[in-house]
Amino acid sequence: MKKLILIVPILIAVLLACQPANEKKNADISNQEVSESQDMNLTANDLDEAMYAFNDLPYKADALEPFIDAKIMQLHYDKHHKGYYKKFLAAIDGTSANGLSPEQIFANVSNYSAATRNNAGGYYNHWMFWTNLTPESTEMTDKLKAALLEDFGSVDNFKQSFSTAAKSHFGSGWAWLIVLPGNHLAVVSTPNQDNPLMNVVPEQGIPILTIDVWEHAYYLQYENRRAEYVDNFWKIVDWSAVSERYEMALDGYVYNP
Numbered sequence: 001m002k003k004l005i006l007i008v009p010i011l012i013a014v015l016l017a018c019q020p021a022n023e024k025k026n027a028d029i030s031n032q033e034v035s036e037s038q039d040m041n042l043t044a045n046d047l048d049e050a051m052y053a054f055n056d057l058p059y060k061a062d063a064l065e066p067f068i069d070a071k072i073m074q075l076h077y078d079k080h081h082k083g084y085y086k087k088f089l090a091a092i093d094g095t096s097a098n099g100l101s102p103e104q105i106f107a108n109v110s111n112y113s114a115a116t117r118n119n120a121g122g123y124y125n126h127w128m129f130w131t132n133l134t135p136e137s138t139e140m141t142d143k144l145k146a147a148l149l150e151d152f153g154s155v156d157n158f159k160q161s162f163s164t165a166a167k168s169h170f171g172s173g174w175a176w177l178i179v180l181p182g183n184h185l186a187v188v189s190t191p192n193q194d195n196p197l198m199n200v201v202p203e204q205g206i207p208i209l210t211i212d213v214w215e216h217a218y219y220l221q222y223e224n225r226r227a228e229y230v231d232n233f234w235k236i237v238d239w240s241a242v243s244e245r246y247e248m249a250l251d252g253y254v255y256n257p
């Protein structure tokens with residue numbers, strides 16, 4: 001009993017001593033954040049654009065000719081992709097989505113507006129698409145090749161499965177190679193600007209390769225011959241990038257622009 005009588009006053013004294021210090025520390029951090037924002041004269045839109053990059057194409061617009069011509073590339077990147085980017089920033093401005101990574105938005109996309117879902121998808125999906133293409137000759141790693149063999153039987157079988165998904169997808173959308181929970185690979189397609197990171201698709205996974213099968217991606221050059229566009233896609237895939245994304249996905253990381 002004597003011990004308890006001694007300990008209680010000591011605890012009260014310690015708590016009283018700590019509380020003002022914690023409050024002061026929080027106030028200092030808060031003041032520092034406000035001060036830094038004021039110093040930099042940042043507006044909400046500035047913050048959006050600093051946080052969500054709209055990167056340059058990783059090659060010249062004509063670099064993928066003759067498989068994707070320069071006119072399509074310029075329109076697709078400058079008009080369509082940039083349009084999604086601007087509408088994405090407008091959609092999240094002033095909402096709880098602002099400040100979250102695309103991956104975080106997709107994980108709870110059902111909680112956000114249709115404009116956020118469509119334009120966040122359009123912003124992210126196109127960036128994945130540009131950066132899994134290259135004019136250079138590249139090769140996949142042995143590790144990715146072994147995984148494709150295990151899950152599809154052969155690399156050719158995988159390509160056929162992916163091509164079929166891209167060619168047969170009804171209307172606008174995307175075909176994907178994804179890493180499932182448990183690290184197996186699968187081919188899926190998604191409508192509109194949905195992607196496999198979204199919590200609204202039937203099969204979620206981490207995407208490592210994609211093709212845009214919206215008509216704006218090929219119609220000016222291929223007209224209604226989507227199959228020819230898909231067949232030519234294989235001649236410009238950046239297997240180094242896909243292999244790198246595969247390694248990231250095995251560690252649970254998602255590629256972000």
Ligand SMILES: [Fe+2]
Nearest residue numbers: 080212214217
């Ligand atoms: Fe597109």
